[in-house]
Amino acid sequence: MFKFEIHGDNISVTDAIRNHIEEKVSKLERYFTNVPEATAHVKIKTYQDSKSKVEVTIPLKNVTLRAEERHADLYAAVDLIVEKLERQVRKHKTKVNRKFREKGVEKEIFPSLPEIEEVKEESADEIEIIRSKQFDLKPMDSEEAVLQMNMLGHDFYIFNDAETNATNIVYRRKDGKYGLIETNK
Incomplete structure (x- = not known):
């Protein structure tokens, strides 16, 4: 289960804001077979142009989930961040599980939930090093x-x-x- 550290700059974090963030970000727990003990660090900042910036960082054992969003509506920014974090989890889940399958180990870090659609591997998502450079560090x-x-x-x-x-x-x-x-x- 995630613990939450929510901090606000130029804004006081009300119970409504806190509850909305905790409710939305907690939905990410469904992607894990064993929900890790992790702290979700949330920073909220408001600007003079009445836009809000929300940053969420969740450091886990094998990956750090992080997203940031600016929006005029604070609640909409939180919703957009959760969508970004879900995409990160699905992408990571696909890559990790594929690596284990290639090694012949039947171990899945994330569950195969029916409502989770596997991310289709596209050539744009493949890691391909196209150039290598060497130089001396001064x-x-x-x-x-x-x-x-x-x-x-x-x-x-x-x-x-x-x-x-x-x-x-x-x-x-x-x-x-x-x-x-x-x-x-």
Whole structure:
């Protein structure tokens, strides 16, 4: 059974909002044979243009389900997010079960429920690596990595941190700001 952590920015989370989110997101539990002990992290934010943004993240053992939606109606945003999460579960279910069948192991992570339609594998959904690149990682700080990324016109850049010698990644966020992913050794 999912536990819920619901936080609001610029909005107070009323009982009606909380109940709607819990009721809708809990419908995802039907996709699991044994409902995992997981916490659904929900962030709600309202903006001056009266739009709401809802983010739901559910970290599970083998996969993290995450969706985000902006909409003028908060309740509609929650409904759209649940649809996105259901598509993610169905897609993951198909891929995981296919891998187990290929290995000859009859183990299904997700149940085969009659109301769940298997996602049709399309060539667009197949993972196909069409290009491979190799390069040397130069030691630098994160600011220099951002400059290198911008100079190349990329959205991310991999580098070795000059101080820790760890491999890190800088990336451009949707809001135009930058993020840093640091690795642990």
